[in-house]
Amino acid sequence: MGHSLLFLNGAFSALFDNPKDLRIQEFDFVIVGGGTAGCVIANRLSEDPNVRVLVIEAGGRYAYPPFCGSDIIEIPFLVGDATPGTKFDWNYTTVPQKGLGGRSVTFPRGRVLGGSSSVNFMYYTRGPSDDFDRLAKVSGDSGWSWKEIFPFILKNEKHVPSADQHDTTGQFDPAVHGFNGLLLTSLPGFPSDIDGRVTNTTVVLKDDFPFNVDMNSGNPLGVGWLQSTIGNGARSSSATAFLTPALKRSNVDVLINTQVTKLIQTSKTGSLPAFHGVEFAQSHTGSRFSVIAKKEIILSAGSIGTPQILMLSGIGDSKSLNSLGIKTIVDLPDVGQNMQDHPFVAIQWSANDNMTQDEFSEQPSLFSHGGHLTVKSRTGPFANNPAGNHIGWFRLPEDSPILKQFGDPTGGPHSPHFEMMFENGFFSFTQGAPTTGNFFTILVAMVSPTSRGSVKLVSNTVFDHPLIDPALLGNAFDQAVLIEAVKASQRFVASSPWKDYIIGPFIDSVNATTDEGIKEYAAKFGTTIRHPVATSMVSKNTDKGGVVGPQLLVKNLAGVRVVDASIFPFAVGAHPQAAVYAIAERAADLIKSAHGLRV
Numbered sequence: 001m002g003h004s005l006l007f008l009n010g011a012f013s014a015l016f017d018n019p020k021d022l023r024i025q026e027f028d029f030v031i032v033g034g035g036t037a038g039c040v041i042a043n044r045l046s047e048d049p050n051v052r053v054l055v056i057e058a059g060g061r062y063a064y065p066p067f068c069g070s071d072i073i074e075i076p077f078l079v080g081d082a083t084p085g086t087k088f089d090w091n092y093t094t095v096p097q098k099g100l101g102g103r104s105v106t107f108p109r110g111r112v113l114g115g116s117s118s119v120n121f122m123y124y125t126r127g128p129s130d131d132f133d134r135l136a137k138v139s140g141d142s143g144w145s146w147k148e149i150f151p152f153i154l155k156n157e158k159h160v161p162s163a164d165q166h167d168t169t170g171q172f173d174p175a176v177h178g179f180n181g182l183l184l185t186s187l188p189g190f191p192s193d194i195d196g197r198v199t200n201t202t203v204v205l206k207d208d209f210p211f212n213v214d215m216n217s218g219n220p221l222g223v224g225w226l227q228s229t230i231g232n233g234a235r236s237s238s239a240t241a242f243l244t245p246a247l248k249r250s251n252v253d254v255l256i257n258t259q260v261t262k263l264i265q266t267s268k269t270g271s272l273p274a275f276h277g278v279e280f281a282q283s284h285t286g287s288r289f290s291v292i293a294k295k296e297i298i299l300s301a302g303s304i305g306t307p308q309i310l311m312l313s314g315i316g317d318s319k320s321l322n323s324l325g326i327k328t329i330v331d332l333p334d335v336g337q338n339m340q341d342h343p344f345v346a347i348q349w350s351a352n353d354n355m356t357q358d359e360f361s362e363q364p365s366l367f368s369h370g371g372h373l374t375v376k377s378r379t380g381p382f383a384n385n386p387a388g389n390h391i392g393w394f395r396l397p398e399d400s401p402i403l404k405q406f407g408d409p410t411g412g413p414h415s416p417h418f419e420m421m422f423e424n425g426f427f428s429f430t431q432g433a434p435t436t437g438n439f440f441t442i443l444v445a446m447v448s449p450t451s452r453g454s455v456k457l458v459s460n461t462v463f464d465h466p467l468i469d470p471a472l473l474g475n476a477f478d479q480a481v482l483i484e485a486v487k488a489s490q491r492f493v494a495s496s497p498w499k500d501y502i503i504g505p506f507i508d509s510v511n512a513t514t515d516e517g518i519k520e521y522a523a524k525f526g527t528t529i530r531h532p533v534a535t536s537m538v539s540k541n542t543d544k545g546g547v548v549g550p551q552l553l554v555k556n557l558a559g560v561r562v563v564d565a566s567i568f569p570f571a572v573g574a575h576p577q578a579a580v581y582a583i584a585e586r587a588a589d590l591i592k593s594a595h596g597l598r599v
Contacts, residue, residue, distance in 0.1 A: 035115020
């Protein structure tokens with residue numbers, strides 16, 4: 001049998017492995033992509049029992065009943081094994097990056113139910129209120145402002161106790177959190193040796209690195225305790241939080257291991273071409289199938305997949321499409337353009353400590369014990385986010401020569417220019433881990449880029465990866481901010497709380513002490529922190545540029561709405577999954593209102 005049925009109280013929903021098994025060919029809504037946003041939309045729209053929803057996901061199943069689980073997705077500590085080079089990853093690679101010395105870098109994106117929320121590092125960071133207020137201004141819709149979006153943020157979240165059940169008083173502000181939503185969030189569930197040193201540094205260097213009790217309040221600036229999408233010792237993804245309960249309903253079907261090849265124009269609405277058909281297949285040479293979305297198609301294929309599908313459907317820059325033999329139906333030049341991402345580097349130091357995470361790789365028995373604890377009781381170090389217990393967001397000084405020269409690209413005084421993440425061990429995406437020794441790492445990210453890249457087609461088939469250019473460290477401003485961020489990390493570890501702990505810099509960064517040395521280090525070891533946005537960016541309905549209007553409807557056509565990270569017109573001053581969840585929650589209400597459904 002090619003599909004799974006879930007029988008509940010006489011009703012059933014279905015998850016299909018094969019398009020041939022679809023029971024009907026007409027749905028009210030077809031959601032392209034069962035990722036971070038797509039699963040939210042599926043859940044909220046299917047709250048109306050009279051609505052029929054289909055989700056089409058390129059990846060497969062993983063971790064919820066009645067399916068087989070995957071430890072590398074479910075167990076928080078194993079997140080580093082989820083990508084790249086696995087079946088859960090699209091396994092993209094960028095074009096050569098000028099800012100990275102001409103290197104091409106891996107570009108992980110989730111190819112599994114839950115999308116990147118199933119494979120990311122689980123940071124729950126909403127970003128500054130400034131970003132949402134700027135989104136409202138750019139789109140011309142006050143509904144995207146921080147004040148208006150905040151109820152959707154609370155609706156989405158269910159903050160739960162940490163895995164170790166410790167007293168979290170003073171580590172977050174309950175007043176700015178939701179406790180009745182579906183997405184589980186929590187504070188760190190396992191202490192580390194560096195926790196006290198990090199918090200002590202916020203006292204010793206309080207002017208540069210102040211303590212922030214809750215960076216999800218709308219003002220993230222400072223150092224605070226990391227909040228993660230972890231609950232009960234396991235990852236909480238869009239699949240587990242939103243799709244699992246939706247599958248208990250009889251009006252949701254999910255088709256997996258299937259790629260949408262294009263959207264099909266079916267009619268006209270006035271003078272506008274209307275797209276209500278969706279074509280899909282399971283391989284380049286496989287049979288093509290199609291369904292109809294009677295009300296709307298919701299594109300939630302992410303910052304790479306969404307523009308790729310739009311262009312393959314004849315929606316994009318006419319010259320580029322014509323060169324690949326794709327008939328232009330809607331000339332929309334910004335599709336796939338304006339891409340932004342966060343570049344980062346890892347800076348490591350040798351540490352006078354035998355209780356770092358390095359011990360797990362050096363002592364297999366310890367690793368086995370940690371994994372056993374998590375599997376059996378959802379406790380212990382493997383129930384914790386391996387990316388650290390603290391995080392920090394910072395602005396350049398107001399009198400910074402960089403800002404005087406280039407201006408400030410951020411949304412306002414609460415918006416960070418760079419980020420620091422504090423790791424209890426050796427961490428890097430681009431350097432091989434030493435086989436012996438103990439280390440402390442600060443991951444330094446540049447989160448206010450001004451460089452912009454693109455996603456471009458290489459052929460007229462969805463089964464060929466597009467050309468991905470995030471333009472990492474692609475201009476002088478981005479490079480200058482990263483240099484200042486690395487210097488800030490070095491000031492952090494030079495403070496008194498680290499005096500007996502830091503032995504010296506890891507050999508790779510020994511020369512990263514001057515502007516030129518840091519620039520060379522970043523070119524050699526920098527990479528993406530995996531936060532692409534803006535490839536289907538929102539703008540006012542009256543603007544010629546942009547891809548979607550303030551209601552997230554694709555411009556100059558009817559029947560298609562984009563709901564994913566690609567709509568953000570600028571890089572978010574955060575790890576963007578929390579913002580994507582918020583966008584999806586409001587978008588679900590917009591869709592319901594547009595079609596007369598109960599909100």
